[in-house]
Amino acid sequence: MFTQNADAVNFCREGRDRMFSHLLRLCREWATSIPHDFRSEHMRTRLNELLGLCSVDRNYKQKVTDLQSSLRSAINKLERYDKAVKSLQKTLAENTQRPLQSDLLVGLITVCSDPKIVAQQLTHIEMERFSMVGVDEILLALANNDLADLGRNRNGPMGSISFYVEWFNRLSSFAATEVLRQLKKKHRVEVIEYLIDVAKECCEIGNFNSLMAIVAGLSLPAITRMKRTWSRVEKSKLEILQHQLDPSGNFLSYRATMKAAQWRAESAGSSQRIVIPFFVLLLKDLFLVYHGSVRSLPNGHLNFVVSCGFQCFHAGDFG
CATH class of the missing domain: 1.10.840.10 (Ras guanine-nucleotide exchange factors catalytic domain)
Structure with missing residues (x-):
């Protein structure tokens, strides 16, 4: 993607917009469909590096911010669910009364x-x-x-x-x-x-x-x-x-x-x-x-x- 836009002829505004749009779409699809992949700090860092390439103007910056906010909410939901599951499992294990x-x-x-x-x-x-x-x-x-x-x-x-x-x-x-x-x-x-x-x-x-x-x-x-x-x-x-x-x-x-x-x-x-x-x-x-x-x-x-x-x-x- 970056190679085909490396020369000055291809890397025009239309080419940049198209490339950043595809890149943002890829990140959005990944983060929305499989948020579990970004529970580690390493994966979130790599995602932010990719998204940083898309923050070329105010419009794209807002889209990136919205995606990052949505991903944080999804990860927080997963973490709360994990805690609830562990708490419930502990309660069930302790409840031995027939x-x-x-x-x-x-x-x-x-x-x-x-x-x-x-x-x-x-x-x-x-x-x-x-x-x-x-x-x-x-x-x-x-x-x-x-x-x-x-x-x-x-x-x-x-x-x-x-x-x-x-x-x-x-x-x-x-x-x-x-x-x-x-x-x-x-x-x-x-x-x-x-x-x-x-x-x-x-x-x-x-x-x-x-x-x-x-x-x-x-x-x-x-x-x-x-x-x-x-x-x-x-x-x-x-x-x-x-x-x-x-x-x-x-x-x-x-x-x-x-x-x-x-x-x-x-x-x-x-x-x-x-x-x-x-x-x-x-x-x-x-x-x-x-x-x-x-x-x-x-x-x-x-x-x-x-x-x-x-x-x-x-x-x-x-x-």
Whole structure:
């Protein structure tokens, strides 16, 4: 870029503007799409050196200032999230008390009896945690050749992917625990139907990750073996939701519902454009695409088409 503008003929005002515009666009795309790369002081310094080349007039200086401010906000958000995750993990590790069983109706249903509100709150949590999963972290996870270890971080602090996968498991366990806390059959029936309604509302919103977690929790052996309880539950709703978990045809039913939700989101208003995928299945799909693609060209260059394809899986494109 600098070589082609090195002589006086090419390095005219129009040429400079074009070069600086391209350079600024590159920096903006990088900093916006993968802010995780600039968490180190070294990378921020190198970025500022590049941006310094673009500060040729008042207009470009303002654009550079805006980009630097936006990047600082994104990095501060990442750091606050990391601190919150560590604090939450510590609290969960220290909380060893088992949930108490009771003859009275207890649990989430007594705190909020409206399934729609609970589904909305779950969706807020999902959107926050999904949005914190960076493209770079996804690519690092995909580089692991073991599908069973996908998203796990055995060495070092828990990453956003591991934390999000653990959230799914905890939500699934929570759904089962809410049922098991009830000593009376009528209360178990009430809680099961309540959780089914929450899962249904999640499906209506487009929150498929919470939907799958709740249905998975209600499908655990500890819950399904309660024959007398289930005999009084309206099972038709659950069977419809369980159909989404059917792995036949590579989750054909779920994929069809997901596609319909994406189509609906595209034609909806901004407040309704929410589609949160079943995250573990999304990771497995990306793993197969990543390892089934040619990532390097014969000349050693990066396969740009494949790399750009992964950008569409960025968390911001789903919700």
